Amino acid sequence: MTEIYLRLVDRILTPILLLIAIFLFLRGHDLPGGGFIAGLVAAAAIELTILALGSTATRDRYGPWLAPLLGIGLTVAVTAALIGMAGGGFFLGRWIQFEVAGETLKLGTPQLFDLGVMLVVVGMAVTYLLRLSEAAEAATPSAERQEPRP
Amino acid sequence: MLALCLTVLFVSAPLLWLLKPHRSLSFGWWAALPSAAVTLWQMGQLVPVGQGTFWVERYGWAPTLGLELALRLDGLALFFGLIITGIGTCIAFYTAHYFAGDPRQGFFYLLLYAFMASMLGLVWSDNLLALFVFWEGTSLTSYLLIAFKSEYKAAVDGARRALIVTTAGGLALLAGLVLLGLEAGTFSISGLLATPGIATAAVTPIALTLIFLGAFTKSAQFPFQFWLPGAMAAPTPASAYLHSATMVKAGIFLLARLHPAFSELPLWFWTLLLTGSFTMLLGSLSAIRYTDMKALLAYATVAVLGMLVLLLAFDSSYAYAAFVVTVAAHALYKAPLFLSAGIVDHAMGTRDLRKLAGLGRSLPLLAVTVTLAALSMAGVPPTLGYLAKELLLESGIKPLEQGEWLVGALAYGAATLSALFMVGAILTLLWEAFFRRHPEEEGARLHHAPSFGFMAPALLLTLLGALGALAIDSVQNLLFAPAVAALAGEPVELHLKLWHGFTPVFLTSLAILGLGTAVFLARSPLRRLLNSLPAQLSSLFVYDQLVNALYRFAYRITTWIQGSPLAPQISVTLLSAALLVAYAFAQSSLASLPLLDSLEMPSLTEWLLCVLALFGALTTIRARSRLSAIIALGVVGLTVTLFFLVFGAPDLALTQLLIEVLGILLLVLVFFRVRPDPNLESGQGTSWRTISKLGMAAAMGFFGFAVVLINHISQVGESISPYFLENSYSIGRGSNVVNVILVDIRGYDTLGEITVLALAALGGYALLRSPQLPLLRRRIQLARRQNGAASQPTPPKTETGHD
Numbered sequence: 001m002t003e004i005y006l007r008l009v010d011r012i013l014t015p016i017l018l019l020i021a022i023f024l025f026l027r028g029h030d031l032p033g034g035g036f037i038a039g040l041v042a043a044a045a046i047e048l049t050i051l052a053l054g055s056t057a058t059r060d061r062y063g064p065w066l067a068p069l070l071g072i073g074l075t076v077a078v079t080a081a082l083i084g085m086a087g088g089g090f091f092l093g094r095w096i097q098f099e100v101a102g103e104t105l106k107l108g109t110p111q112l113f114d115l116g117v118m119l120v121v122v123g124m125a126v127t128y129l130l131r132l133s134e135a136a137e138a139a140t141p142s143a144e145r146q147e148p149r150p
Numbered sequence: 151m152l153a154l155c156l157t158v159l160f161v162s163a164p165l166l167w168l169l170k171p172h173r174s175l176s177f178g179w180w181a182a183l184p185s186a187a188v189t190l191w192q193m194g195q196l197v198p199v200g201q202g203t204f205w206v207e208r209y210g211w212a213p214t215l216g217l218e219l220a221l222r223l224d225g226l227a228l229f230f231g232l233i234i235t236g237i238g239t240c241i242a243f244y245t246a247h248y249f250a251g252d253p254r255q256g257f258f259y260l261l262l263y264a265f266m267a268s269m270l271g272l273v274w275s276d277n278l279l280a281l282f283v284f285w286e287g288t289s290l291t292s293y294l295l296i297a298f299k300s301e302y303k304a305a306v307d308g309a310r311r312a313l314i315v316t317t318a319g320g321l322a323l324l325a326g327l328v329l330l331g332l333e334a335g336t337f338s339i340s341g342l343l344a345t346p347g348i349a350t351a352a353v354t355p356i357a358l359t360l361i362f363l364g365a366f367t368k369s370a371q372f373p374f375q376f377w378l379p380g381a382m383a384a385p386t387p388a389s390a391y392l393h394s395a396t397m398v399k400a401g402i403f404l405l406a407r408l409h410p411a412f413s414e415l416p417l418w419f420w421t422l423l424l425t426g427s428f429t430m431l432l433g434s435l436s437a438i439r440y441t442d443m444k445a446l447l448a449y450a451t452v453a454v455l456g457m458l459v460l461l462l463a464f465d466s467s468y469a470y471a472a473f474v475v476t477v478a479a480h481a482l483y484k485a486p487l488f489l490s491a492g493i494v495d496h497a498m499g500t501r502d503l504r505k506l507a508g509l510g511r512s513l514p515l516l517a518v519t520v521t522l523a524a525l526s527m528a529g530v531p532p533t534l535g536y537l538a539k540e541l542l543l544e545s546g547i548k549p550l551e552q553g554e555w556l557v558g559a560l561a562y563g564a565a566t567l568s569a570l571f572m573v574g575a576i577l578t579l580l581w582e583a584f585f586r587r588h589p590e591e592e593g594a595r596l597h598h599a600p601s602f603g604f605m606a607p608a609l610l611l612t613l614l615g616a617l618g619a620l621a622i623d624s625v626q627n628l629l630f631a632p633a634v635a636a637l638a639g640e641p642v643e644l645h646l647k648l649w650h651g652f653t654p655v656f657l658t659s660l661a662i663l664g665l666g667t668a669v670f671l672a673r674s675p676l677r678r679l680l681n682s683l684p685a686q687l688s689s690l691f692v693y694d695q696l697v698n699a700l701y702r703f704a705y706r707i708t709t710w711i712q713g714s715p716l717a718p719q720i721s722v723t724l725l726s727a728a729l730l731v732a733y734a735f736a737q738s739s740l741a742s743l744p745l746l747d748s749l750e751m752p753s754l755t756e757w758l759l760c761v762l763a764l765f766g767a768l769t770t771i772r773a774r775s776r777l778s779a780i781i782a783l784g785v786v787g788l789t790v791t792l793f794f795l796v797f798g799a800p801d802l803a804l805t806q807l808l809i810e811v812l813g814i815l816l817l818v819l820v821f822f823r824v825r826p827d828p829n830l831e832s833g834q835g836t837s838w839r840t841i842s843k844l845g846m847a848a849a850m851g852f853f854g855f856a857v858v859l860i861n862h863i864s865q866v867g868e869s870i871s872p873y874f875l876e877n878s879y880s881i882g883r884g885s886n887v888v889n890v891i892l893v894d895i896r897g898y899d900t901l902g903e904i905t906v907l908a909l910a911a912l913g914g915y916a917l918l919r920s921p922q923l924p925l926l927r928r929r930i931q932l933a934r935r936q937n938g939a940a941s942q943p944t945p946p947k948t949e950t951g952h953d
Contacts, residue, residue, distance in 0.1 A: 024804075029884035032800040034892065040808035047815055070908040077901055108883065110894040113901075117893065120904040124911035125812060131918035132819035 010052030017045035025118055028111075035114035039121025046122075047129050055133040062126065069123030077116025080109040152207050152221040152274055155188045156267050163263035171246065172255040178246025178603070181259055185238040185266060192223075192232050199228050200632050202641070206276070215279070216337040222276035225632025229474065230273040230403055232629070233481045234396050238266045240607035241391045244489055247604035248387055248496065258298065258385065265291035269396050273403055278327040278337045281404070285323065285368070288397050289316045295388040296381045308380030311693070315367050315377045323364025323404075329357035343411045343639070355417055361404070362421055369401030371459060372429040375452045376690035382444040386492030389444060394451045394484040399477065402458045406473065410639030413465050422463035423557065427564035429456030434571035438578055438673055439680040441503040443491040446579055447484065450527070453568055454480045457542060460561060464545050467642055470634040472541030475646070478629070479534035482615030483526040486608035490520045493604055494583065498594040503582045507589035512596050517584045519609045522616045524580045528573045528666065529659065532648050534618045536659070539569055541646070543655045566658060573666020578673050622646050721846055728849040731856045755796055763789040776821050784814045801888040 021042040028034030050058045059066075162184040171177040195205065205223040212218075223231070242262065249255035268287030275281040290313075297309035331337040333353050334345040342348065365371075370378040381393045392398070405422070412418045433453030440446045454476065461473040493516055494509065495501040510517040526535035546565045550558030582589075618625060626644045635641045650656060669676065685691050712719060752760070766785035773779035787810035794803035874887055874895065884890040892900050 028886065028889050029893075030886050032804055032886065032888075034801070034886070034889040036892070037801070037804050037808060040805070040812060044808065044811055047812070070911055074905065074908055077904060081897060081901060110884070110890070110897070113897060114889070114893045117900060117904050120908050120911075124907045127911045128816060128914050128918075129812075129819070131915060132816065132822075135918060136819055136822040 006052040010048050014045045014048050035117035039118040042122045043125030046126050050133050055130050069119050073116045073119030077113050080113035083109045156271055158184050159263055159267035163260045166259035167256040170256055172251055172253055178243040182239045182242040185235045189235040196628050217279045218277055219280050220276040221274045224636045226636035227273050229633035234269050237395045237485050241387045244607045245387045261291050261295050276339050278331050282324050286320055292392050292397055296384040298385050305383035308383040312377040312381050315374055319364040319367025322360040326357045326360030329353050349412050365401030365404050369398050369455045370452050371425050373689040379445050379448040382448050390485045390488030395481040405462050409637055419463050422459050426456045426460030430564055430568040434568040437575035439677055443501040447487055466548055469545035470637045472545050474630045474633045475541055476538040479538040482611050483523040486523045486612040489608040493600050497600050499597055500594045504590040505594045506583045507586050507593055510584040515605055519612050522612045524576045526615045527576045532619050533616045537619045543658055569662045570665045574669025577670035724850055728853040731853050759789055759792050780817050
């Protein structure tokens with residue numbers, strides 16, 4: 001098991017980071033942010049969990065979602081691009097607007113497409129991080145893992 | 151209505167899968183329903199099509215490419231369509247028994263119906279490109295069906311071979327079809343056939359050769375016939391359906407489609423004549439050699455496919471009629487034979503002839519089925535197979551009567567010889583499996599007798615084939631005449647009869663039966679002779695050698711380009727980039743560039759950031775451990791982030807920051823696995839290495855500098871930025887221009903990029919789970935066990951050339 005402070009940081013920071021990712025994603029169309037950035041933040045959050053709990057525990061938590069994530073992301077992106085077809089063009093944006101508490105919210109296929117981007121980025125980054133961490137853990141005997149490397 | 155039929159079949163595919171059909175044996179009725187419905191509808195079309203009213207439907211697909219979903223139900227399409235859905239109905243019913251209780255039954259239905267829809271689309275299609283799309287659909291579903299029992303190596307190998315051969319042919323076919331379509335100015339098939347002068351166009355020989363490649367690979371003609379026996383690893387319903395009754399006839403169908411326009415060309419005639427007769431002989435000769443029932447039947451199928459190609463070479467009404475009757479007869483006897491082989495396999499646990507004997511006593515109904523089908527295959531009157539053989543011989547004897555001795559002798563001789571060996575092969579199967587008393591080896595025992603429902607589809611098809619010829623008068627006008635008319639390109643009247651009197655053809659038929667029996671009696675020496683042939687003669691051997699050579703070639707290229715460690719590899723790439731830029735600079739006259747006019751003096755902040763970046767870079771170089779080098783590199787990255795902020799690009803800055811964080815993490819994790827370079831770790835690089843790396847770094851610095859400079863001062867055309875700024879809100883409804891560009895205005899690019907990302911993730915996943923990992927783990931465990939728990943474990947080691 002890893003250091004307790006890392007686990008504590010994970011407990012506190014990972015949910016916050018994931019929330020930030022969602023926040024960045026939602027505001028992305030009008031302010032700095034967006035799917036790519038949000039995906040990277042989410043990947044960083046998951047990496048924190050990997051560092052804190054080890055790859056096995058992380059895989060138990062996110063594993064079932066991980067493999068399909070790339071496929072789902074691509075499907076969502078293509079679907080968003082295809083929705084415009086009915087209106088006469090690939091990638092033709094479709095929008096809906098509604099009022100919530102005085103604020104105008106708009107949702108459209110570009111944002112759906114952005115969601116696909118985000119999922120693919122998360123899937124890609126976490127696939128690499130998990131695999132490499134597993135390799136690193138496999139190469140490190142468990143007794144030595146807590147000690148700093150010479 | 152045509153599109154509706156296709157949709158019904160396409161939708162049935164996933165539906166049948168989701169219904170989990172293996173839970174009930176009576177599901178076969180439901181599974182057969184969609185194709186039965188389409189069959190019934192097609193039967194209703196027989197009369198109008200016979201009168202010349204064709205059902206035509208057109209749907210736009212990508213009109214600028216000439217691609218439209220054009221469906222046209224003429225005689226040939228209806229004839230093939232009836233075979234596809236009619237036999238498909240029987241297969242769907244049979245599958246419920248074949249896969250009784252197997253959870254994979256649903257998936258099989260999915261593939262079966264997806265194939266049926268593609269195949270039906272192929273024969274109904276009136277557009278060359280749409281036909282190609284359906285064509286590839288059948289190739290893919292065939293691949294999945296052959297590899298269905300993916301736990302067996304034979305299945306996977308056979309599937310891969312079939313896929314490579316048929317899709318390679320498919321590519322050639324696409325090229326040929328596009329050439330033809332461009333030459334004719336239309337991609338519509340009926341339009342193409344009506345184009346005057348298309349047969350004599352300069353491009354036609356090339357286009358036809360390419361189309362031949364596609365058709366011959368698909369229809370298992372020599373030298374591509376080897377994939378078909380390998381495809382017998384598929385479950386038996388798939389073998390019966392795809393690899394004898396329907397899919398392998400796709401190539402034949404395409405040739406028949408194009409027949410009216412090109413049949414007068416010598417290229418067409420001789421190619422089909424020679425390929426067809428050779429394939430026919432090869433297939434029928436090989437069939438008797440095999441003791442696996444399915445392999446024997448597969449080679450017999452190759453022979454019939456060759457026969458069909460041979461018939462398409464000719465231009466006489468006999469040949470047309472022979473073609474159509476042979477297709478029908480073959481579908482009606484070969485599918486039941488395959489289905490029966492599957493039943494034998496199920497009941498006895500083997501389909502090896504050496505272990506079988508006396509099935510006639512234990513499975514009498516099956517024996518009746520197989521005997522009837524075998525009679526049709528051997529061409530014994532009054533079956534449909536007999537009629538087919540008579541017509542084949544008639545069309546072969548025609549050139550003889552007209553004095554074309556060479557052609558006549560070739561066609562007639564090949565037909566006679568091949569028919570004779572076919573008789574021998576099927577008699578062997580019939581005798582050894584069903585009627586002899588003792589098997590050659592230790593005999594298999596009956597596990598469980600098949601139910602009547604299991605045998606019913608085969609029996610039904612056999613009866614149709616055996617007795618169809620008795621009603622030939624009505625069948626020929628209703629079913630055969632429209633198909634023949636489509637082949638000939640004009641209405642043809644058929645006068646098919648079972649009895650012609652004692653003509654030479656009839657006498658030849660009798661001789662074939664007699665000599666075929668002689669072949670059957672001499673089967674043991676024949677088998678020994680065929681088995682003693684060297685393996686180098688088979689095209690399978692040649693194919694495997696070619697594929698192996700390709701692998702070796704790829705391996706050599708890879709080791710040549712990527713065999714060295716990572717650093718030299720990257721140096722080559724980077725240096726060539728720098729050289730290119732230097733070349734560009736040398737070519738352009740530097741003096742003419744308005745160099746310094748447009749540049750401003752940097753502000754204090756920018757100066758500070760520059761110093762910080764330089765400081766980080768220097769620290770990276772001078773770092774003693776890799777960890778500190780990575781951290782110092784991070785400083786450089788963060789400085790770039792600050793640069794972005796200073797220049798007002800918060801999106802870029804944010805992305806850069808995050809990439810930097812994840813990049814450092816990845817670097818740490820990667821370096822954890824890579825063996826440290828001893829020179830670098832000890833800081834004692836040789837002077838030559840240091841100098842060369844310094845040179846490289848300088849070149850790269852120059853490269854970056856030059857690229858930025860050129861970008862800045864060479865304005866080609868108008869800048870696109872104002873367009874984005876103006877339209878970002880009006881088109882994309884977002885005030886974050888960067889995001890709108892990414893997800894809306896240039897969404898195509900982003901889609902491509904995330905596809906690359908996803909592929910890179912898959913590649914990395916595969917690379918990182920390569921066999922080295924478990925090996926490494928095992929080595930460490932071993933080392934620990936040897937050293938004992940107290941001693942220091944060995945530091946992690948990994949082979950290079952991996953990252």
